[in-house]
Amino acid sequence: MIRLKQSYHIHIHVSFEKFLSKVESMDMDHGHGTVICLKLKDFMQFSNMVEFRPGPMLNVVVGPNGSGKSSLVNGIALALGSKTNVLGRAQDIGEFIRIGQNQAELEIELLNALDPDKNYKIYRKIIR
Numbered sequence: 582m583i584r585l586k587q588s589y590h591i592h593i594h595v596s597f598e599k600f601l602s603k604v605e606s607m608d609m610d611h612g613h614g615t616v617i618c619l620k621l622k623d624f625m626q627f628s629n630m631v632e633f634r635p636g637p638m639l640n641v642v643v644g645p646n647g648s649g650k651s652s653l654v655n656g657i658a659l660a661l662g663s664k665t666n667v668l669g670r671a672q673d674i675g676e677f678i679r680i681g682q683n684q685a686e687l688e689i690e691l692l693n694a695l696d697p698d699k700n701y702k703i704y705r706k707i708i709r
Contacts, residue, residue, distance in 0.1 A: 612637075613694035614701075616657060620689075623682040624707075625652040630686075660689035660703055675709040684708045 619633045626649055633653055642650045655668055655677065665674050678685040684706055691701040 613692060615692050616689060617692050617700060618688075618690040619653065619656055619660065620687070621652065621656045622686040623679040624656055624685040624687060625649070625677055625679060627652060628679055628682075656687055657689060659707075660687040660705055662703075674707050678707055678709050682709075 615637070616635055619635075620630055621627045621633075622630045624631075626647065631649075642653060644650055651670075655670060658668055659665070659674065659677065665671050665677070671677060687705045687707070689703050691703070693700045
């Protein structure tokens with residue numbers, strides 16, 4: 582265990598204009614294999630086709646309880662072939678289908694940086 586004799590506090594103040602100009606000048610390209618788009622239909626609480634397009638930088642999803650934040654993460658994991666027990670929500674993949682529906686659809690698009698016109702698309706249909 583390391584104990585510090587002094588604690589240091591650093592205060593950083595950057596104007597919003599400087600911050601925006603810095604962000605606008607940054608290279609905003611996605612890296613190879615990053616999520617370009619996630620589409621979910623009849624998945625958990627989403628009834629209509631929902632499309633989520635994360636940006637190349639940090640993405641933060643905020644909202645009240647029950648608004649679908651975890652559903653996006655679950656959709657990414659299941660679209661990429663994750664096991665349901667890793668998510669800690671359900672043992673059977675059919676439990677991720679919206680109540681009252683018989684199937685759900687997930688599609689995830691990953692960047693192919695070698696040929697961006699031919700991105701990788703994974704489509705999964707979950708049937709109850």
